Amino acid sequence: MPSLIIDTDPGVDDAFAIALACAMPEVTLLGVTAVFGNVPLAMTTRNARRLLAFLGREDVPVGIGAAHPLVHPQVHEAYDVHGSDGLSGRADTLPEPRARASDVDAVTLMARLLEAADEPVTIVPIGPLTNVALLLAAHPRLAEKIDRLVIMGGGLAHGNTTPAAEFNLWSDPEAAQRVLAVEQVPVTLVPLDLTLRCTVDKAWLTALAESGPIGAALAGFSADTYAYYSEFLGRDGVPIHDAVAVAEAAVPGLLRTAAMPVEVDCSYGPGRGGLIADQ
Amino acid sequence: MPSLIIDTDPGVDDAFAIALACAMPEVTLLGVTAVFGNVPLAMTTRNARRLLAFLGREDVPVGIGAAHPLVHPQVHEAYDVHGSDGLSGRADTLPEPRARASDVDAVTLMARLLEAADEPVTIVPIGPLTNVALLLAAHPRLAEKIDRLVIMGGGLAHGNTTPAAEFNLWSDPEAAQRVLAVEQVPVTLVPLDLTLRCTVDKAWLTALAESGPIGAALAGFSADTYAYYSEFLGRDGVPIHDAVAVAEAAVPGLLRTAAMPVEVDCSYGPGRGGLIADQ
Amino acid sequence: MPSLIIDTDPGVDDAFAIALACAMPEVTLLGVTAVFGNVPLAMTTRNARRLLAFLGREDVPVGIGAAHPLVHPQVHEAYDVHGSDGLSGRADTLPEPRARASDVDAVTLMARLLEAADEPVTIVPIGPLTNVALLLAAHPRLAEKIDRLVIMGGGLAHGNTTPAAEFNLWSDPEAAQRVLAVEQVPVTLVPLDLTLRCTVDKAWLTALAESGPIGAALAGFSADTYAYYSEFLGRDGVPIHDAVAVAEAAVPGLLRTAAMPVEVDCSYGPGRGGLIADQ
Amino acid sequence: MPSLIIDTDPGVDDAFAIALACAMPEVTLLGVTAVFGNVPLAMTTRNARRLLAFLGREDVPVGIGAAHPLVHPQVHEAYDVHGSDGLSGRADTLPEPRARASDVDAVTLMARLLEAADEPVTIVPIGPLTNVALLLAAHPRLAEKIDRLVIMGGGLAHGNTTPAAEFNLWSDPEAAQRVLAVEQVPVTLVPLDLTLRCTVDKAWLTALAESGPIGAALAGFSADTYAYYSEFLGRDGVPIHDAVAVAEAAVPGLLRTAAMPVEVDCSYGPGRGGLIADQ
Ligand SMILES: [Ca+2]
Numbered sequence A, B, C, D: 001m002p003s004l005i006i007d008t009d010p011g012v013d014d015a016f017a018i019a020l021a022c023a024m025p026e027v028t029l030l031g032v033t034a035v036f037g038n039v040p041l042a043m044t045t046r047n048a049r050r051l052l053a054f055l056g057r058e059d060v061p062v063g064i065g066a067a068h069p070l071v072h073p074q075v076h077e078a079y080d081v082h083g084s085d086g087l088s089g090r091a092d093t094l095p096e097p098r099a100r101a102s103d104v105d106a107v108t109l110m111a112r113l114l115e116a117a118d119e120p121v122t123i124v125p126i127g128p129l130t131n132v133a134l135l136l137a138a139h140p141r142l143a144e145k146i147d148r149l150v151i152m153g154g155g156l157a158h159g160n161t162t163p164a165a166e167f168n169l170w171s172d173p174e175a176a177q178r179v180l181a182v183e184q185v186p187v188t189l190v191p192l193d194l195t196l197r198c199t200v201d202k203a204w205l206t207a208l209a210e211s212g213p214i215g216a217a218l219a220g221f222s223a224d225t226y227a228y229y230s231e232f233l234g235r236d237g238v239p240i241h242d243a244v245a246v247a248e249a250a251v252p253g254l255l256r257t258a259a260m261p262v263e264v265d266c267s268y269g270p271g272r273g274g275l276i277a278d279q
């Protein structure tokens, strides 16, 4: 039974991913760490806490991670895809956690959870890779407590934020290079090429909305994202990128994989943030 | 009837491309200019001259172009694909031209041919883009005498020389950026993604060899290239990249195209030489 | 007696440099080529022609050079230093040439002058190095007709356009890298470190103005430049960068030099255009 | 009375700097953290522990820091300057600590010391800036417990490892950019331009050697460094870079400073690791 830590920047598809992890009996969710990304850190932290409260999982600790990339400032967020608050403007419909929030930072929380774990843990980074890079760089001996990283990020054929770069890698190329190309921890990368093919349609979202209060909330969050992607894709469909990574983390081997060396472009040029894979 | 100037670094597929241009009644071949690339400039120049002599086209003038890229030195040639002399070790089987070779340089020859042309000319660059960049930069007023550039180069999905870069663009990224992204001259780009699908097999090469002396010579040149590609592709096949560009130049519209802005990565990093296309 | 070609983007100090070359009996001025730089190419070309007309040297041919850098677009001009027309707003006070201007391009003119020269020629580039890079790259065999390049450009300690880069190198780093680090032609570089110490003061300019019509015109052109530099330097003084290069070209050995390998930073980053010298 | 944490890669001048901090009554030395740099991490950690044992300061805790830079691998160490073990081959002459060493990591140790401190602490980084970048990035709320950073690193006029870059910045440009250009913590930078002027000569080292066992050990460590620098400088002298930073940290205001914005070049090009200061 995989034990997971989800590192996330909710984000609509992050909300689906967290809900999926909470819904799957195969999974023990040890903790959630927030990172800047789709929206600023204060919003992603609040969204993570409220989502867990709404899902009845206030027992899951939330760590406050990086507000900025490892080295160079992030240039833009993804308000156009995820709405003004990361959840299509509906973050306020989620309940406040009852308990006062801990202010533990993400690296400290991940380190504690790893140290305390009896079995190696799967970390599922579904936002910029800053927190994970910091964990591995600041506490190298904890790498042995990590079973693998199942990362949503990168695009083999092309990007979605620039022609060359996918949003998570583009948001912190240096952290991604550290995690993907320098560290020895096993990585399963779930790239854009795959997630763009994992779309759900209007009918699916309607059925989800009618399945109960959680489904209704998730379907509600999808409004802005659905609008963005159905226009982008030119058809009735919206991908749920981050949930694909959680599914693989929960059911190892669900996805078919191929091994290949990768690098992340850390130049200042037009390729910045691109995934360079030796296919 | 398109008038062509072929800018080339023969190269096996360059030999096919030149032979195709000479064989097609649709084409007036105004000139050939040599550039460093698959092998050094002295070899590409000699190969171009001998190929034209062998094809009975000593009337076509040959210009001696750039021995080096526009800015930074080229790091390697492509001896593994094209053999020690660019023609699978068979360059010496071609006849020496009867007339003493002119030593006109490539930029001067292209400029003269363009100035003398009554109708706009199609230039077909099938090597590194150094000569063409120099022509356009040194003689900007001649751009109006160019109908379009039909360029073999770049890869949308990935490269063949590095994970990010195709050989022609990788050999001179700055020249490619100048030609593809800065200049206003119409360009039809024939990328690796297409040419890798335009392969011929053993049976085709055998039939070619039996078609006459020119076919026999071309089939002979293909030995090293066929060995390289049939292993690389994992099947009986070899692409003839450069001939695809000549075919489109000779029969405009032969290929289906899509318009997209492109950039060439000129950083010092792992993405150097990559084609960044906003698809 | 050195024969000079001046490659220039007038520019106030360029005007001084051209006037100096015309005034020195030691010098044969073979030609002047214009390049974009302080102001756009149309202005630098017109300024060069009018300056020669004003100086009584309509016999000196003017070539029209590059309007843009070799690879990437130039980001800004130097209107703050040289005024709206490159000559402190006084370009219109200069006479129109009497003869209709030739439209020969700069590379062609330089090539013709070099081919015709009996003795090796000194080229004095005092603007962005685009024209000279194109000449050397397009016509490599003419390098042997060049005695040396005496180039105003670069800063060892720091720049003047960015913290890292001096204006001429910053305006076309790729051309500068080609000329300074790749080509084998002897170069005497006159960097900012030196020219900033070669200032003239108000009293000198006043004496110049009273020396005759040429002095009066030059002093008049200096208005904007003097205002800029006296504030920048915090004292009564203005450098005449480009004239220092012409002085060394006219009187070889006038300056004390030290040999050192150099590179020009062609990255997309904050060091772009910087001169990297191994002192 | 300043409380210091020294972050170090001993290193001969690091040994002087640590000895100075231990000798000055003005200073409370809270801890020492080791980082890769002049020699690999295992050696710098061992050298730091033995130096403190030799200096009678086993009470000072030592944290084990980064073995590698933040993002890209380090290309070389400085064995030529500091000898095979970082201390001119004499590290083994130092005593083993009596107590078994803690294996606390550097970021954790710094975080604990900062949290426990009543007054803001001065951190003195005298090696690559990896540990400090990780501390600030992983534990942003601790920035307020830092009084300032007194950093030995960078060169305004030129570098010492490449023409553009000084060793500490060159060893981890991304960490340096984070610390120097992104973080808001006050920094006093002690660059190469200054430390190269702070040399001691043979006579001074002889007097040091005769001053007692600590002086004798320090003078002994200087053998390789003295040989390197007296040749490099062309005179009887060796700089003690890192001790200058400790001196300023111990006696704030000892050095005259000027405020200026800086950036660190993180490109892949020849300027990598350079300090770009807007003077
Ligand atoms: Ca996400």
Ligand SMILES: [Ca+2]
Pocket: B008, B009, B010, B011, B013, B014, B037, B126, B127, B242
């Ligand atoms: Ca070719």
Ligand SMILES: [Ca+2]
Pocket: C008, C009, C010, C011, C013, C014, C037, C126, C127, C242
């Ligand atoms: Ca100038």
Ligand SMILES: [Ca+2]
Pocket: D008, D009, D010, D011, D013, D014, D037, D126, D127, D242
């Ligand atoms: Ca040190």
